[in-house]
Amino acid sequence: MSVFQTYLQLGFYHIFNLQAYDHLVFLLALCAPYVLGDWRRVVALVTSFTIGHSITLALATLGVIAFNAAIIEALIPVTILLTCLANLLRAGRLEPRRNDTRRTEPIVLTLPNLLAAVFGLIHGLGFSNYLRELLGQNSRPVLELFAFNLGVELGQLLIVLIILVVGFVVLRGFGASRRDWVLVVSGAAAGIATVLLLGQLTGA
Template sequence: MEEFFVYLRLGFEHITDPGGYDHILFVVALCAIYTLQQWKQVLILVTAFTVGHSITLALATLGVINYSARLIETLIPITILLTAVTNFFYKAPTSRFAPDDSKGRLRYGLALVFGLIHGMGFSSYLRSLLGRETSIVKPLLAFNLGLELGQLVIVAVILTFAFVTIEMFRTKRHDWNLIVSGIVAGMAVSLLI
């Protein structure tokens, strides 16, 4: 059981590590258009991303799929940039509690597909940790759960900042989205360069 918690912690630390800020940027870009009242939609969105990266993380760690690490390292900032750019065209529902519009399903699909790419990025790190373990099922599960917990912490921080900025400082939601998405897009471009 101790091994499980070691990999859980490693997954959590990997996603929340400021040195690996590309994953943090992606989660921030996913959340930028949402408010605290829409936490259920964000949870579905982040879970779609988790499902995607869990699939490729497992397949790549098990050696079922092979890929060019250089290509993945290029694609990850592109996914961040595309997510941030799509935020520029987002129109918020007229009611704060309105369900996500029909484009919500497209966002969930993109989060899943982009999660597939990010999972390949996580896999080289996990493979280096596992070495020649005989069974990787438990470490893989624990690592994925740690990643998910870390993402939820990032989501909670972003949604709290959004709440404070929009509700307490009376910033327009559209302005919040443009500022956050613009910062993320700029950082993604610097990662690409």
């Protein structure tokens, strides 16, 4: 297996690993307001997030920037909480009608793509610790960085597809309302993020 294929798989399996569940929860919160018909908008949103984390992942891995790992680990659940808060505040504007799978305005923060990229900057620093352990003494890991990022992006897109399909089944198959779906998913993600944040703050 080539170096490119190796790091492509590592990136894919890293984002799909339960040890990276904080990033999975962020994606869940990010996609909660959308339905399957919004897939183009969601792809743009996730790609914005990827661009953000690719920048800081590269800079940190190459040693261009240094950071406090404890602070970054605390900021990651904060990004989840902020996304959930925006979802919850806007969810109340939806009509609680059942089987509502029509496309509506996204229930996310203002300028969602830009903010997804900003949050990606924080998450990229979190990814960098794992990648630096893999690279060891490799000081010019350009190919490895590209392959790892591509693997992460492919993994994220698959996760997003799963979230959208599950949402479609819940909304269409079980007759849930868009508002209830957003409230339940965002509330669950916020609860997990709160536990993560408290754990970081208390050193648990």
